[in-house]
Amino acid sequence: MLNPTLLETLALALDYPVPGRLEELWRRWIECPRGPAKQRLERFLRQVEDLSLGEWEELYTRTLDLTPTTAPYVGYAAYGESYHRGELLAALVRAYRELGLDPGSELPDHLANVLRYLARCQAPLPELLEILPKALSEMERTLRTLDAKNPYLLVLEAVREALQGVLTGR
Numbered sequence: 001m002l003n004p005t006l007l008e009t010l011a012l013a014l015d016y017p018v019p020g021r022l023e024e025l026w027r028r029w030i031e032c033p034r035g036p037a038k039q040r041l042e043r044f045l046r047q048v049e050d051l052s053l054g055e056w057e058e059l060y061t062r063t064l065d066l067t068p069t070t071a072p073y074v075g076y077a078a079y080g081e082s083y084h085r086g087e088l089l090a091a092l093v094r095a096y097r098e099l100g101l102d103p104g105s106e107l108p109d110h111l112a113n114v115l116r117y118l119a120r121c122q123a124p125l126p127e128l129l130e131i132l133p134k135a136l137s138e139m140e141r142t143l144r145t146l147d148a149k150n151p152y153l154l155v156l157e158a159v160r161e162a163l164q165g166v167l168t169g170r
Helices: 004-013 021-031 036-048 053-064 074-079 083-099 111-120 126-146 152-162
Strands: none
Touching (some): 004 021, 004 036, 004 111, 004 152, 021 036, 036 152, 074 083, 074 126, 083 126, 111 126
């Protein structure tokens, strides 16, 4: 069973850092269920709390934005820039609209948006569930290869743990 609090907290960890974000993440972390995902999230928070906001912003930008170390886009990780990704983006836009979910300035397949969608949706898009394991593995593999000590690797691992039931078909 997916835990909406955990998914929403992990989504927030994948958003651009702003003043007060770390404190908000710690407040939400308290409400998350015990387990490996919460432990990885805690390790991430402990690492970024040693950074200034500017350093955290730089880490985020280097890792997940502009020319990122790992692209946090599920469709891109699974399909690259193919028409399959375009179809997924269109399906996600429709699904988000049905839930009243605003993807903000990010594309619909950004991992943070996907997590928010999964936290609120009773019956997620089958094609999303089908590609999610591959996409997460690709994101983790890329980041581990290029920057094995990057704190965002802990967030990706926490996401995999949080989604384990969905990813294994349970």
